[in-house]
Amino acid sequence: QVQLVESGGGLVQPGGSLRLSCGVSISISSINVIAWYRQAPGKQRESVATITSGGSTNYADSVKGRFTISRDNAKPTVYLQMNSLKPEDTAVYYCNIPTRTGVFVNWGQGTQVTVSS
Numbered sequence: 001q002v003q004l005v006e007s008g009g010g011l012v013q014p015g016g017s018l019r020l021s022c023g024v025s026i027s028i029s030s031i032n033v034i035a036w037y038r039q040a041p042g043k044q045r046e047s048v049a050t051i052t053s054g055g056s057t058n059y060a061d062s063v064k065g066r067f068t069i070s071r072d073n074a075k076p077t078v079y080l081q082m083n084s085l086k087p088e089d090t091a092v093y094y095c096n097i098p099t100r101t102g103v104f105v106n107w108g109q110g111t112q113v114t115v116s117s
Contacts (some may be wrong), residue, residue, distance in 0.1 A: 001025075002024070002026055002097070002105050002107055003025040003105070003108075004022055004023070004025075004095050004108055005023040005108065006020060006093060006095055006108060006109070007019070007020070007023070007111055008020040008021045008068075008110045009092075009111030009113045009114075010091060010112075010113070010114070011114045011116065012113070012114070013115070013116070013117050014085060014086060014087060014117055015084060015085065016058045016067050016085050017083045017084075018085065019079060019080070019082070020036070020067040020079065020082065020093055020113075021077050021078075021079055022036070022077060022078040022079070022080075022095030023075075023076075023077050024032070024076045024078065026070050026076070028071060028073055028078070029053065029073040029076070030053065030055060031097055032052060032053050033050050033052050033053075033097065033098055033107060034050070034051055034071065034078045034095060034097055035048075035049065035051075035096060035097070036048050036049045036050075036069060036078070036080045036093060036094070036095050037093070037094045037095070038091035038092065038094070038113075039091055039094070039098060039110075040067045040090060040091040041091075043091075045094070046060065048060045048062075048063050048067060048068065049063065049069035049080060050098070051068055051071050052079065053112040055071075056067050057074070058068060063082075063089075066082065066083050066084045066085075067080060067081065067082050067083070068080070068081040068083075071080075078095055080093065080095075081086050084115070085113075085115045087116060088115075089099075089112060089115050090113060090114050090115050092109060092110040092111065092112050093110055093111050093112075093113055094108065
C-alpha cells in the first residue's frame with residue numbers, strides 16, 4: 001500500500017518561506033501526476049500544485065509565481081517550495097496522487113502551515 005508522509009510545515013511570518021516535503025513509499029518515476037493540496041479551516045480541500053512524470057507543472061492562480069513544485073525520483077520525494085507566504089496560505093498541506101474520481105491514497109495527517117505575524 002502506498003504511503004505518503006508530509007513534513008516541513010511550521011509557523012512563519014508573512015513574506016517568509018517554507019519548503020514542504022512529501023515522502024513516498026514507492027518509486028515515483030512511473031507515477032504520472034503528483035499533487036500538493038491544502039485545506040484551510042472551514043474551507044474545502046483544494047489542489048495548489050501538480051507535477052507530471054515529465055516534469056510539467058501546474059499551479060492554482062492563488063499561488064502562481066510564489067510556489068514551486070518539484071520531484072526527486074531518486075529519494076523518492078516531492079517538494080513544495082513556498083515563498084512570499086501570505087496569511088491566506090495558512091492551511092494543512094497534503095500530497096496525493098490524483099485520479100479521475102478523486103485521489104489514489106487515503107489522506108494522511110498533512111503538515112500545518114501557519115502564516116502569521
